[in-house]
Amino acid sequence: MFKNLKSDLPASIVVFFVALPLCLGIALASGAPLFSGLIAGIVGGIVVGSLSGSSIGVSGPAAGLAAIVLAAITSLGYENFLVAVVIGGAIQLLFGVLRLGIIGYFFPSSVIKGMLTGIGIIIILKEIPYFFGMDKDPQGDFAFLQVDGKNTITELLNALNALISGNVNVGATVIALVSLGILILWANVLSKKGRFFQLVQGPLVAVIVGILFYVFTKGSTLNLSADHLVAVPVPDGFNDFLGQFSFPNFAVLGKVEIWVTGFTIALVASLETLLCVEATDKLDPHKNVTPTNRELLAQGTGNVISGLIGGLPITQVIVRSSANIQSGGQTKLSAIIHGFFLLTSVILIPRLLNMIPLSVLAAVLFIVGYKLAKPSTFKQMFSLGWKQWLPFMVTILGIVFSDLLKGIGLGLAVGIIIILIKSYQNSHFLHKEGEDIDDGKIKMTLAEEVTFFNKGAILKELDRVPHDSLLELDVRKTRYLDNDIIEILEDFSFKAKERNITIHLIHESGAIENPESFIDFFKLRPKIS
Template sequence: MPDSLSSHVAPATGWKGLRENWRSDFLAAISVSFVAMPLGLGVAVASGAPPISGLISAIIGGLVVTLFRGSHLAINGPAAGLIAVILSAIQLLDDGSGRAFNYMLAATVMAGFIQVIIGLLKWGYIADIIPSSVIQGVMVAIGIIIVSSQIYVACGITPGEGGTVKVLQEFITRIPEINPIIFLIAIVGITVMVVIPRSKTKILHFFPASLWVLVLSIPLVFIFDFFESHEVNLFNTSYHIGPEYLIKLPDDLTNAVLFPDFSRIGSVEFWIAVVTISLIASIQTLAMAKAVDKLDPYRRKTSLNRDLIGVGIGTMISGAVGGLPIITVIVRSTVNVTNNAKTKWSNFYHGLLILIFIVLLTPVIQMIPLAAFAAILVYIGFRLASPKVFRKIYDMGVEQLIFMVVTIIITLYTDLLWGILGGTLFTLLVHSLLARMPIRDFLKMATKSDTHLYNKTNNSYELRIRGIANFLSVLSINKLLKKIPNGADVTIDLSGTRLVGMTFMEKMVSFLQSQRDTGGLVTIIGLGSHVSSSMHNRALKIFLHPLPGKLSTRQVHLKVLADKLGATFDSHVDWNTSYLRNFQFFEIRPIERKDNCIRGAFEKLEVQWEIADVTFNEGAAFSAEVYHSTVMTIRLPKQLPKFVMQKEGVFDKIFDRVMAFSGYRDIDFQFYPTFSKRILLMGENEDKIRKFFTAGIIEFFESEPVQHIECNGEALLIFIKMKLAPTDAVEEVIDFSKRLTPKLLNR
């Protein structure tokens, strides 16, 4: 099956891209700016910075960084992931002079300068050497820090002093001090953040949930009159309400500019702040840039070193005029992609729109209570540190959970820099123990292993990896991978490894996906004699000569079904999922893998089919939702019109994004109201689809349960469930497909 991505010609770059795609980029930027403005204000407030500083960095992230960076669809600005960094830097540099924020601005300028140097030296690979679980641990710790600081604001309590753990412990004793009016605003805000993304009411999705929080908080400000200091009596208790609970923006924007103070440049504290800001910002920017590349429907790749240079320049300018550090932000970038942005200019427009909003809406913004921003940030902090994150890491191996928890503890009791260093050293120690080697031999084997790349015939390569393959090995492997041309077939042999770490496996999977996008096939072999710490394909693996694995109960049932149908069953992980990318649904959803494949045929129709469990992501990086779904593909012997159909109201959130990317609209049939009401039908060529959907086909679908069916012209994609399907559901969809296929082919 040809690669459908070739039918999507990548948009032009530079000024030509601006001329050709300005409309789609501008429309996407409107949605992005609606998300960016409340988040920018909230990040600044939570960081202990003037609220306007968050908007300054968002504006510069759009207007300036766009001109220098290497990314195509990413959005740049302040992010929740830097709240703990900025808050820590301000506290560290506070000498009682009232200039702590100005000192932090100076540290921001120097951090941006370091990022530019790193980019110029082409050291953008530095983020690869930090273990994935350690990075995840730092993000969880940041989430806890955000919640610990903002829960006080959400309750109308003066924040406690001391470290994060102490502040959280103290909050329990201060619950009786909660101001119920402030708390009401926060509860409404958190409820909105939870409910709106899950709502099926489409009008609520016109604005992002964070903007709804701000809009709904303003009537409460008027009801309780926050504009004048006064007392409100509730439950026989007096509670204070006043303008100090509202966000503060300068009426004259010229007063928004604050300048850095470099007078503490000779202190140790200053350089700790500089290193922490540059390290965390660089790690997040590089990780988010890679994540956004996976969402790009045109499979364009970011120049990571150039991206660091662009973000570094933006951070220097932002710090010089009173703004926060700038990074690539994943949530806003995801909004950008799903709203059909085409080029980097959508980032420019989003910065321009925020500038316009500030000029026109400052009086309105000044009416927003701090509790509304606290609600948004408590929700974000909880998402970063939710039980789901711990479960996700545990599924990758209990040792990964231990690495993450140790990193969290070190970070909460010290700071982010020590958290990264401590978590990395602990991971290294455990790896050496698992490999059963002295630490000196372990380090030597990890950094100077006998790994070679062999150029075979017919544009194919073999990469034989020996010794220890963990995060320390990534830099040397990167050099070898760069020698492999795009589109080449590669066999990666891991049979000679003593230990294969999760970070290393993530690098291999990333390379596999990158080669697949350019037409190459990557095969990973040699792990048959390794014990895996979990069933996850990226789990840590140790050479131990294990016994052959047994099939699960579900796999046994699937194999019995395959034998009954005269089909084949394969339980192993299959990395080659390139044909699935030929479907609209998967163009902006990175596919991890497929397994538990049943392959068969409707022989009389000359049709081959496959049912498999597919793991894919909705969103990216730390905000990604991982789905394990059972899908069926049917390869057709002739061309059919391209269409997408689904049951009305089913999977609204996830499938509406297909429509946003494709520009499809619902196709109704006047004389078949039942079909039109039950089923959402979309496609590229409405005339062809109307001619194709005869009375017989429409009546068939009226009487059958339809979840999601897509035709890319050469094959059908049928979602059985948005989760793993039981065996009886698999058998039912095979029967459904056997009756559907002749109706479509005999049309």
């Protein structure tokens, strides 16, 4: 694992700078103490990173759970909520033992790509106000409807009006543009010039430049106020640091609402993790496959520990994972090191961290978002046809205008509808023998698998078979025939006699003319029925 340290260490620094404001912002959006987000980030990096089988996945507090957490804390109280987090982790351990990690593989590729693209767009949209130093809402608030009652569109309109009127924070905008220039120059030019520029990553340079900008512009027109800087809790001493931890109140363990909240956390966190695992595996340049059951066990362990010491629920998260991949992370060491960076920074250098401009971090996330939502991805999906394009776009729009899980659910629903339509269309092949020969011979070939979804299409075609004709029914390729279809064929055999239709049933062993019972025939062929 340590042989890739030269790649993992720079990547862990980038992930650290991406994770830090997100941990704080998600805690704020969840109505939890700011320190609880940092605890979740530390546990997600060190504990989950060590136990996970993912080479490039990074775990921490998830924006997708913010609404659930906010409602739970409001109704239960924070110490009681922590009991639900511990229960949720224990249920995830049970999911892992029961080998339920396979669920993530039932989501179509178009939906997964739509999820990645949608998250990339959300990142860019949410960071625009921070880039210009205008929005004071919590970092990491990815919901379309925000905590302050506004939404993504109104925030963007406010940003546009501010840009037109020149009512932006000049200092934040200047350092954001400088940082964006550094990142683009570093990635496209300097990284190819020598080993030094490969070891020292552009985001680290941008952050250092941002701190120096804040220090040297104090008192000037470019001065940045505290509202435009990272806000890490600063303890007065060791006892004050320990006082930031909260502990669960297990006296409420018998309450039904605690268990309901715990199961909800486990279900949503597991689903979000499995989807992110699927997505990060697709982004992984080495195409490693993450063992999903082991991932559930790792996440469950992390949530139990996080809940016991006052942290938020944890999932694998695509923003940090994609930042890790794009920064050259090779093994899970980068995720583990980023956790140690979070731990040591909040203990040793919280005041230094509080000098980092949020607009610099917005520039870093701009690059991450663009790489997830490249225009080439839209072009590629469009070229694959409407069956891929439609669920892809529905997923994106659902994520942007609602939230992550609803967007994925909508994309999956569209994908299922498309499958049903194609199954309806492809259940059989029916044609008349010889376009110019009017001998009344019609051939129907059934597909390899025919289910009750195909009832309507087959029934419609059988009803259209004309009187006084010959129907050849070919089931030689059929490996599964639903009982509903067998019943339709059974009913049609009676109608055929009235309409003077002769049926030739062609099977792997020969042919039968006007079989007395389709039900009895297929009972003798278990490989079909």
